[in-house]
Every structure is written in C-alpha cells, then in structure tokens.
Amino acid sequence: MHEFGVGILGTGMYLPEKLLTNSDLEKMVNTTDEWIVKRTGMKVRHLLEEGVPTYTMGVEAAKLAIRDAGLSPADIDLIIATTVTPDYLTPSVSCLIQKHIQAENAAAFDLNAACTGFVYAMTTARQFIQTGFYRNVLIVSNEGLSHVTDWENRNTCILFGDAAGAVVLGRVDQQYGIRENYIASFGNLGHSLTLPCFYLPEEERQKRTLGRERSIWQDGSEVFSFAVRAMTDATRRVVEAAGKTIDDVDLVFPHQANLRIISGAAKRLHLNEEKVAVILQETGNISSASIPVALDMYSKNDRIKKGDTLVMVAFGGGLTVGSCLMLWGK
Numbered sequence: 001m002h003e004f005g006v007g008i009l010g011t012g013m014y015l016p017e018k019l020l021t022n023s024d025l026e027k028m029v030n031t032t033d034e035w036i037v038k039r040t041g042m043k044v045r046h047l048l049e050e051g052v053p054t055y056t057m058g059v060e061a062a063k064l065a066i067r068d069a070g071l072s073p074a075d076i077d078l079i080i081a082t083t084v085t086p087d088y089l090t091p092s093v094s095c096l097i098q099k100h101i102q103a104e105n106a107a108a109f110d111l112n113a114a115c116t117g118f119v120y121a122m123t124t125a126r127q128f129i130q131t132g133f134y135r136n137v138l139i140v141s142n143e144g145l146s147h148v149t150d151w152e153n154r155n156t157c158i159l160f161g162d163a164a165g166a167v168v169l170g171r172v173d174q175q176y177g178i179r180e181n182y183i184a185s186f187g188n189l190g191h192s193l194t195l196p197c198f199y200l201p202e203e204e205r206q207k208r209t210l211g212r213e214r215s216i217w218q219d220g221s222e223v224f225s226f227a228v229r230a231m232t233d234a235t236r237r238v239v240e241a242a243g244k245t246i247d248d249v250d251l252v253f254p255h256q257a258n259l260r261i262i263s264g265a266a267k268r269l270h271l272n273e274e275k276v277a278v279i280l281q282e283t284g285n286i287s288s289a290s291i292p293v294a295l296d297m298y299s300k301n302d303r304i305k306k307g308d309t310l311v312m313v314a315f316g317g318g319l320t321v322g323s324c325l326m327l328w329g330k
C-alpha cells in the first residue's frame, strides 16, 4: 500500500495576557524568586482570567495554525484535542473547537496522555494521514492548569501555567516529515502524579489535606528521576530507529516541566544545550501544550530551518512517555 509522507504544515499558539510572576507567588505562598529560578528555571506563567474556559485558547491557536498552513477550516478532516482540563467531558474540547472554528468536515475526539498528549497525538494523527484515510489533521493541545492548581501548595503552584498550541499535520514530500514515533506508558507509576476527577479515594484525600481536593498532586522527586531517565531513553530510541546519531539532531523540543530535568537529560545524551528548545522561563509547565507552543515560537522566530532534524520528547501523568523524530519541511 502507498504510504504518504506526514509533516507539519502550520503552527499556532495562544498565551493568555494575564501574567503570574515569581514575585506574585512570593505573596501567595512561602517561596522566593531565587528558589523558583534555581530549582525550576521558571519566571513567568500566563493564566486564564477567572471563569474563562480552556477551549477558548485552543480556538485561537487552531485558527492561527490553519492559516499558517495556508488552509481553511473546511480542509480539516480530523481534530485531536489533548488536555487534562476539559471544560466538559461532553461536548469534548475537540468538538467545541470544531464548532467555534467552523471545521464542518472534521471528525473530533479528545486524547488524554497528560503532558505527553501532544506526542501521542502526533503518533495517532500520523497513522490517519500516512494511510491516506485523512489528508489534514489538526492537533490542538489546550491546558488550563490554573483550574486544577492548589494555590496554597508551594510544591506545585509555582510550576503550572495556561496555554494552547496547535499544529496542522498533512501530506509532505517523502524527504521531509515524521521518521519515527515512540510512545509508552508505565501505569504502575501512576500514583506519583494524580489529578482526581469523579473518584476520590482516601489515599488521594490524604495527599490534599490543606487545600483543594481536586488538584494536581505529585511526588516531585519520583517524577523528576523518572522524567530524566524516560526522556533520555525516548530520545535515544527514535534517533537510533531513524539510523541517526545524537550529533545529527539539530533541535530537541522537550516537555517543559523543569529546566533541571531538561539539562539532566541533555547531559546524559551528550547533547549541546544550544540544541535544546527552552521556553519554560516564560510559560511555566503548560502540560501537553509545551511542545507545540515551543515549535510555534521557534518556527516563527526562524530558529528552525527547512531540512532540520527535530526530536520532540515528553513525559507526563500516567505515567507516560513519548518521542518523535522528524525532518522539518516547512
């Protein structure tokens, strides 16, 4: 069967205007700008205004990505929205976006692989396009983490922000596009990063005795060591599967959870830090939106050249991990 080349045709992003700085956080919990910068690398996060739903960011990012691809909403065959903060379970975020951008020909579903959602969606979308089943797939990663942050817990509230990033994937010349995907899950480690929804067992309640019950909780150091190992391994896997070496990689787009996690993985890979995209100082951890937002910023600032070898690599709740190697064809 003929296989089509699959690559990114357009990118877009949306960051809310309202800012939350480290000095704002100093007034909310017992923390300091110095501690946050040293332990995470983060300086500013963007937050949705009170009462504004998550999907509205995705709508803006989607419109920009479709325009950047030179397409119109009617050209989109499928929308995959990734999020851990859906405004409704039904209608799904992807259906809300479909309605608001008027993508009348698109099927739509949500995909939850927490912070790894975008990489999972890239893998999923690739299958539809490669086989010829669909031509253009819109991936929108929308995360309104301020909705599920416990603002009294200094272990977590310093980390998260709100954002949406989008890409349109479609057919590209075979010499460009996605070469390798890798996705995996480690459900046995799921207890180390939780966000309850309808079910709140006693052990989850015990982790949240002070503040908000339905908020993100994590064992920071357990997640940290998993993240460094998993991102290193996932990067190596796609690089080797593509018959390349780390030196062949021009830019790595890692999930933006903590600068020390990114540096730890880069060090293990013997990867020059100049080849690593970092945006977390101005966004915080925006979950699955991290990679598409970084891609949009780097591409719009001409920091990606046609033919560059890119690796995207993420880890997240589940626990999950994933990576993707592609040759940039835009």
Ligand code: COA
Residues within 6 Å of the ligand: 030, 031, 032, 035, 036, 039, 040, 115, 154, 155, 158, 193, 218, 219, 220, 221, 223, 224, 227, 257, 258, 285, 287, 315, 316, 317
């Ligand atoms: N300000 C000041 N002190 C803080 C603090 C804050 N915001 N948060 C924690 N501390 C304190 C702790 O209470 C602890 O104090 P103690 O030694 O008196 O007990 C000390 O700082 C060290 O805490 P620790 O948890 O060991 O810090 P850390 O260096 O591991 O950093 C994280 C904490 C959360 C930043 C880090 O573990 C991390 O990034 N983990 C990965 C999380 C992640 O990626 N999650 C998302 C997955 S998608």
